[in-house]
Amino acid sequence: MENNAIIRLKDIVVEFDGESVLRHINLDIRNHEFVTLLGPSGCGKTTTLRIIGGFVNPKSGDVFFDGKRINDLPPYKREVNTVFQKYALFPNLNVYENIAFGLRLKKVPDEEIRERVFEMLDLVNMRGYERRDVNLLSGGQQQRVAIARALINKPQVLLLDEPLGALDLKLRKEMQIELKKIQRETKITFIYVTHDQEEALTMSDTVVVMRAGEIQQIGTPIDIYNEPINAFVADFIGESNIIDGVMKKDYLVNFAGRDFDCVDFGFEENEDVDVVIRPEDIKISDPEKGQITGKVESIIFKGVHYEIVVIDGNGFNWKIHSTLYEEPGREVGLSVIPDDIHIMHKMAEAEK
Amino acid sequence: MTKSRYPAFPYIVFMTIFIVVPLIMVAYFAFTTSTGEFTMQNIIRVGDYIPVIIKSLFLAFVATAICLLLGYPFAYIMANKTSNIRRTMFMLIMLPMWMNFLLRTYSWMTILENNGLLNRFLGFFGIGPFEMINTQGAVVLGMVYDYLPFMIVPLYTIMMKMDHSLVQAAQDLGANPLQVFTNVILPQTMQGIKTGITMVFVPSVSTFVISRMLGGGSELMVGDLIEMQFGSNNYNPNLGSAISFVLMIIVLICMSVMNQFDSDDIDKEGRIAI
Ligand SMILES: Nc1ncnc2c1ncn2[C@@H]1O[C@H](COP(=O)(O)OP(=O)(O)O)[C@@H](O)[C@H]1O
Numbered sequence: 001m002e003n004n005a006i007i008r009l010k011d012i013v014v015e016f017d018g019e020s021v022l023r024h025i026n027l028d029i030r031n032h033e034f035v036t037l038l039g040p041s042g043c044g045k046t047t048t049l050r051i052i053g054g055f056v057n058p059k060s061g062d063v064f065f066d067g068k069r070i071n072d073l074p075p076y077k078r079e080v081n082t083v084f085q086k087y088a089l090f091p092n093l094n095v096y097e098n099i100a101f102g103l104r105l106k107k108v109p110d111e112e113i114r115e116r117v118f119e120m121l122d123l124v125n126m127r128g129y130e131r132r133d134v135n136l137l138s139g140g141q142q143q144r145v146a147i148a149r150a151l152i153n154k155p156q157v158l159l160l161d162e163p164l165g166a167l168d169l170k171l172r173k174e175m176q177i178e179l180k181k182i183q184r185e186t187k188i189t190f191i192y193v194t195h196d197q198e199e200a201l202t203m204s205d206t207v208v209v210m211r212a213g214e215i216q217q218i219g220t221p222i223d224i225y226n227e228p229i230n231a232f233v234a235d236f237i238g239e240s241n242i243i244d245g246v247m248k249k250d251y252l253v254n255f256a257g258r259d260f261d262c263v264d265f266g267f268e269e270n271e272d273v274d275v276v277i278r279p280e281d282i283k284i285s286d287p288e289k290g291q292i293t294g295k296v297e298s299i300i301f302k303g304v305h306y307e308i309v310v311i312d313g314n315g316f317n318w319k320i321h322s323t324l325y326e327e328p329g330r331e332v333g334l335s336v337i338p339d340d341i342h343i344m345h346k347m348a349e350a351e352k
Numbered sequence: 353m354t355k356s357r358y359p360a361f362p363y364i365v366f367m368t369i370f371i372v373v374p375l376i377m378v379a380y381f382a383f384t385t386s387t388g389e390f391t392m393q394n395i396i397r398v399g400d401y402i403p404v405i406i407k408s409l410f411l412a413f414v415a416t417a418i419c420l421l422l423g424y425p426f427a428y429i430m431a432n433k434t435s436n437i438r439r440t441m442f443m444l445i446m447l448p449m450w451m452n453f454l455l456r457t458y459s460w461m462t463i464l465e466n467n468g469l470l471n472r473f474l475g476f477f478g479i480g481p482f483e484m485i486n487t488q489g490a491v492v493l494g495m496v497y498d499y500l501p502f503m504i505v506p507l508y509t510i511m512m513k514m515d516h517s518l519v520q521a522a523q524d525l526g527a528n529p530l531q532v533f534t535n536v537i538l539p540q541t542m543q544g545i546k547t548g549i550t551m552v553f554v555p556s557v558s559t560f561v562i563s564r565m566l567g568g569g570s571e572l573m574v575g576d577l578i579e580m581q582f583g584s585n586n587y588n589p590n591l592g593s594a595i596s597f598v599l600m601i602i603v604l605i606c607m608s609v610m611n612q613f614d615s616d617d618i619d620k621e622g623r624i625a626i
């Protein structure tokens with residue numbers, strides 16, 4: 001067993017009303033890491049957190065904390081704290097008492113409580129709000145109180161369930177930076193749930209991509225982005241062109257009506273594969289210089305780049321990001337270097 | 353306020369005729385003689401009945417406390433069942449209320465009598481007979497039986513609205529089951545407790561049928577006292593009104609004391625209970 005795995009999920013299965021929600025989840029989370037569970041709504045992210053928090057019992061499988069099996073430990077005895085999706089602040093207590101809650105339960109002396117609450121207020125930038133009624137705070141402020149309330153217990157692991165989901169874009173960006181800073185300063189292991197791929201990529205040390213109760217891929221943000229393991233991950237992690245291809249032999253793939261050199265190998269000869277190419281990896285040129293030719297169908301300005309759609313001779317729509325303008329209707333050539341062609345095993349039909 | 357006042361009109365009429373006017377009449381009779389002159393004599397005479405009033409308050413208090421102790425867990429369990437079981441449980445507590453109040457109380461007489469059902473049943477095992485009817489215990493029992501639904505319903509209603517994520521938040525922060533109860537469940541259900549107490553205490557304190565039937569003549573309560581003043585042989589509506597008036601004041605004081613317990617501001621400043 002890896003020594004520094006603070007949380008280990010081993011073959012976790014969860015069913016609700018006979019419906020399987022988590023299917024054989026295996027996950028090791030290292031101490032001091034910022035881990036993000038990423039996946040579309042309903043894929044089982046919250047359930048995974050609740051397994052760790054102790055609010056859901058798995059049908060089978062084991063949960064380990066610091067090497068000890070904690071399946072039968074009730075939530076209140078677990079050294080993890082949660083920032084809930086809807087914050088769940090106590091409406092009958094003010095900001096100070098909400099944050100102090102965990103320490104009061106432990107009968108910590110007043111002086112120390114005071115000190116630590118103010119420390120937390122500073123950490124989340126809420127100094128001066130201690131006497132406020134939590135019901136009258138804005139979403140962002142409630143969020144901060146929820147984080148402070150969870151962190152004051154100095155948990156080894158903090159679980160955060162889409163904590164920024166209810167905030168507007170600008171505030172969300174600010175809070176992302178702040179959360180990341182808090183994690184670095186406190187060195188607490190963060191297990192963060194989101195369905196926002198950009199948030200996952202910018203904040204995490206490790207991203208766990210989930211789908212329909214299964215883990216698809218675990219890796220660093222760069223790994224996940226550059227080397228998605230299948231078309232689902234590729235598509236979920238960022239915009240992609242996903243096209244059917246055939247792997248002729250190692251390092252040679254056929255798609256869009258011609259052969260391409262590539263860097264992938266280890267597939268069966270003539271295996272049907274998914275070919276994934278990022279929109280920003282396709283270069284537009286004059287038709288005679290391109291590997292594929294097509295006609296510019298549309299062009300939309302996206303702020304930093306244009307999003308261009310080119311239809312090739314087989315009718316496939318290529319999504320391309322470019323900083324240069326292309327006239328709609330123009331014949332163009334498209335090319336891509338071998339490094340940017342990602343070959344993936346086809347997912348079983350049933351999984352799609 | 354831009355809303356029209358007209359829709360409220362029938363209610364205002366209703367309330368005036370059936371609530372305000374009787375109240376004024378009670379007050380009028382309480383402070384007048386039978387010939388209509390102002391007097392404090394009626395109120396002073398109420399002083400003679402202070403022991404009865406205290407006993408009534410005490411029995412009502414006991415009945416209310418028992419209702420709360422029985423009703424709270426019942427409502428909690430009910431609120432956490434699936435909707436089918438919930439409906440059934442709700443039916444079961446409402447069912448006796450469809451029966452006439454007198455009938456329900458009569459049935460307790462036949463159960464508790466000296467040669468009633470319960471004593472005969474116990475007799476099979478050679479136990480008893482016990483003196484059950486015509487005791488304060490029987491009166492309290494009758495009040496609990498008759499008014500328990502008034503405790504359960506408001507508690508159940510508020511428990512259905514309870515935010516369960518707060519329970520989880522408290523557990524997450526290290527609260528054991530008892531701490532969850534005192535810090536999360538109790539504050540959230542406080543309003544239901546107050547409503548339940550009011551709805552049981554007020555009818556209990558002024559009941560007269562229950563005390564007469566189950567308490568016999570010996571356990572006179574203030575409700576009986578008032579009722580007697582309107583009886584045919586010693587008709588004295590002025591004294592009856594005066595007792596009612598004093599009782600009303602006492603109940604009002606009780607209720608406002610209870611409502612002082614936690615106005616929201618106090619609670620927000622206050623610490624959590626451990
Ligand atoms: N308590 C529950 N009872 C029944 N089904 C549930 C319950 N909690 C979650 N589910 C179902 O489990 C699936 C996964 O839910 P969840 O873990 O909340 O997904 P996510 O957080 O990724 O959106 C969903 O289909 C959801 O409907």
Ligand SMILES: [Mg+2]
Pocket residue numbers: 045046047
């Ligand atoms: Mg969720």
